[in-house]
Amino acid sequence: MSTVSELRITLDGSERVVAAGTTAGDALGADGRTVIAARVNGELRDLTHEVRDGDAVEPVEIGSDDGRAILRHSTAHVMAQAVQELFPDARLGIGPPVENGFYYDFDVKDPFTPDDLKRVEKRMREIVKQGQRFSRRVVSDDAAREELADEPYKLELIGLKGGASSDDGSSVEVGGGELTIYDNLDAKSGDLRWKDLCRGPHLPTTRNVPAFKLMRTGGAYWRGSEKNPQLQRIYGTAWESRDKQDEYLKLLEEAERRDHRKLGVELDLFSFPNEIGSGLAVFHPKGGVVRKVMEDYSRLRHEESGYEFVNTPHITKGDLFETSGHLGWYKDDMFPPMEMDGAEYYLKPMNCPMHNLIFRARGRSYRELPLRLFELGTVYRFEKSGVVHGLTRVRGMTQDDAHIYCTKEQMAQELKSLLTFVLGLLRDYGLSEFFLELSTRDDSEKFIGSHEDWAEATAALQEAADDSGLDLVPDPGGAAFYGPKISVQAKDAIGRTWQLSTIQVDFNQPKRFGLEYQAADGSRQQPVMIHRALFGSIERFFGVLLEHYAGALPPWLAPVQVVGIPISDDHIAHLEKVAAGLRERGIRVEVDTSADRMQKKIRNAQKQKVPYMLLAGDDDVAKGAVSFRYRSGEQNNGVSVDAAVAEIVKAVEGRVQI
Structure with a gap:
């Protein structure tokens, strides 16, 4: 009986000959830092996956979409290991990668505190530094149940094999095929440090995690159902470099500055009364x-x-949504019905059924x-x-x-x-x-x-x-x-x-x-x-x-387009006359007649992100002019009133973005 000594695989679009027993990582020459996984015949695999004759092997780089998902999933495992080492009674939920990061759900007695997150992150850095090896092994359903007997949520996922839905994240744990467990092994001794039910793939070692940060905690119902226990979720982010992570964190800071809920309060635009x-x-x-x-x-x-x-109207009989099909397909997203005149009425979740009735109200050609x-x-x-x-x-x-x-x-x-x-x-x-x-x-x-x-x-x-x-x-x-x-x-x-x-x-x-x-x-x-x-x-x-716009809406959309700022009360009448001319042209204008000093009035207008400020002092009144100040802080002095009005009207009517 002869043994196979070489395999023919496709790599970089061309056929290569490799020795039998070659791993995907060896075939790719991967170092586990840039290339961290492989796509074999279209399926994502660990670098330790043994290639077969005829396989098509492609590299998965850490900065690609697939690579980032693998990095983040691996970092979620590191986090879960750290949590269970620090909180031995914690029971594991699921830990998938998500856009820009990852999370893991835990059943714990008390919610995690900010200090807990600092401890977990510190322990994670120690695990990363240790370079623990991610090792995949196939297990039977019964063996998995025996190994994970203390993990009730994992046992439930084993029962879902073949029917697990990505909607609840369980696709990262089990799928329609074989069950696998990933072991985290000591880099030197090979001893088991931690394990988790998981489909993978993963990074070669924890040392291949370049940058991560834990972000926040929150509550989450197991598998997304309010009927299930509420678990504690820890969110984190992980990136292929510290520079990329710093870019992302700066983006988050900018997004927080632009948060419309915060701006709505600061600019007095809207609220959500309890x-x-x-x-x-x-x-x-x-x-x-x-x-x-x-x-x-x-x-x-x-x-x-x-x-x-x-x-x-805002409300209609339920029969309308029976006809449209929404009661059969959309009922969970509708407010409960109200009983009136022997019929069930619903707040409408969409307008289309009523528009259909308008079309049907008479014959159409x-x-x-x-x-x-x-x-x-x-x-x-x-x-x-x-x-x-x-x-x-x-x-x-x-x-x-x-x-x-x-x-x-x-x-x-x-x-x-x-x-x-x-x-x-x-x-x-x-x-x-x-x-x-x-x-x-x-x-x-x-x-x-x-x-x-x-x-x-x-x-x-x-x-x-x-x-x-x-x-x-x-x-x-x-x-x-x-x-x-x-x-x-x-x-x-x-x-x-x-x-x-x-x-x-x-x-x-x-x-x-x-x-x-x-x-x-x-x-x-x-x-x-x-x-x-x-x-x-x-x-x-x-x-x-x-x-x-970070709250600085363009002039045509701004709630107040112009604020007149008098240097003293003697200049109010001049600015009121300018404001009257602007209002005649459809411009939304206010004159600040408060007792505040001029500089504070300017700051107030800037905080309210008013596009234009018209300042007036003695010289402006004498010349029929204003000092024209923009939201950016730029200022033109001695601008005639007619020119100022014309510029503002032109910007508003032209929907200019400033």
């Missing part, structure tokens, strides 16, 4: 001004583009299509308390909601023009960098409608996306239950991505509501329905813009 309830905002006068300007401009642009305005209905409609969604976040995740929101009814022949062109309209309006508000995400159906049972309809709708959206020239990212399985969608993703001033506009093609709602129009040949045809929320919601877009 007496009203979680996720339900009230807008103060200044916030109301900004919101009105946003809405008015949106209405103007929609009117110019052929939309017709409609209005619908092909000559009316495309029919574009637009509403600033307030809807209510029962978001879980753990995800409610300022204005960007609320329970009551006003959507700039449109539904377009068209023929199948009109669909492709309508989608193209619609996407152009959406991107143009977002650019008017100062956003300029976008990419698109195309969400399609998968083979699960959460989708309704025929595969043929879905294929046609998806192809039309793909064509519109390609025509836009923007990058398109696929999102398989991410569609709404009734149809595929395009999401417009916008980057803000510090590079964060926000999902804003959505465009969804829907063949199902027209069927369920029996929507028809009379075609040119006299036959009755079903229209195509396109759902479109441009901002997502007014509240969310308000929050995004506040963070994008």
Whole structure:
């Protein structure tokens, strides 16, 4: 019987001959620092994975998306080891990588304190320095249960093998195939230091963790269900270099400075009174001004583009959502029903069923299509308390909601023009960098409608996306239950991505509501329905813009566009006259007549991020002029009143970004 002495594998696109028993790491010449894992036949593997004849082997670098995920997952293991060494009674939940970091859940008697985190981080650094080796081994279900008998949550995950969902993070623990345990072994003796149920892959050793930091703690229900025990979650971040981590931490500092919740208080824009309830905002006068300007401009642009305005109530009988399908597919996200007049009524979570009734209210002809209905409609969604976040995740929101009814022949062109309209309006508000995400159906049972309809709708959206020239990212399985969608993703001033506009093609709602129009040949045809929320919601877009501009909204959106600052009371009358002229031109202006000194008045205006300050003293009054001061601190003295007014009006009307 002969033995195989060499293998033929594919590496760097060409065939290589390697010795039998070669590991992926040896084949790649990996040092465990830059190249930290391998992709073998498309699957992520440890560098210790033994290659086979015919394998295709590719390097996974630590700075790649896959490499960072492996780094962060490995660091989560280091953290869990440190926690159990310091808190022996801690029981393990799950510890997956997430965007920009990782977390691990623990069942502990008392919540972790800031001092506890310092101790854990110190112990982690010791483990990293020790260079403990991550070692994978396959185990049977029974062996895993025996080894992890003291870990009740791991035992539950073993029972989920083959059915574990990434929704609860358990995919990092078990999957549909074999069970594996990763041992952390002493670098010198090889003795076991710690172990965890895990699919991997991992870094070669703990020493390959270049930079990490623990960030915060919080509560989390086991597997995301409020019916399960609440665990303590520790969040951390890990990066391929200290420089990259420092960049990220600086970004977090900047994001905190821009936090719209903080700015909302500082600028007196909105609040969330406890007496009203979680996720339900009230807008103060200044916030109301900004919101009105946003809405008015949106209405103007929609009117110019052929939309017709409609209005619908906040509450409806449940039968409407039976017809639309939302009670079967969306009920968990709706507020509970109210019993009235022998029927169940619901706060509406979306406007589309009511728009369908408007379309169906009378006979429609092909000559009316495309029919574009637009509403600033307030809807209510029962978001879980753990995800409610300022204005960007609320329970009551006003959507700039449109539904377009068209023929199948009109669909492709309508989608193209619609996407152009959406991107143009977002650019008017100062956003300029976008990419698109195309969400399609998968083979699960959460989708309704025929595969043929879905294929046609998806192809039309793909064509519109390609025509836009923007990058398109696929999102398989991410569609709404009734149809595929395009999401417009916008980057803000510090590079964060926000999902804003959505465009969804829907063949199902027209069927369920029996929507028809009379075609040119006299036959009755079903229209195509396109759902479109441009901002997502007014509240969310308000929050995004506040963070994008760090509160310094451009002049056309600023609640107060100009503040007049007199050097003394003798100069108030002059500035009041200037202010009156500005108001006649539609400019929002105030004159600071408080007893504060001039310098404090300037600081107050700067704190409120007012775009323009007009100062006046004796010389200005005598010359019919002002000292023109910008938000940046730059100042031009002796500017004529007419010139100052003209510059401000031009900037506001031109939606200049300053």
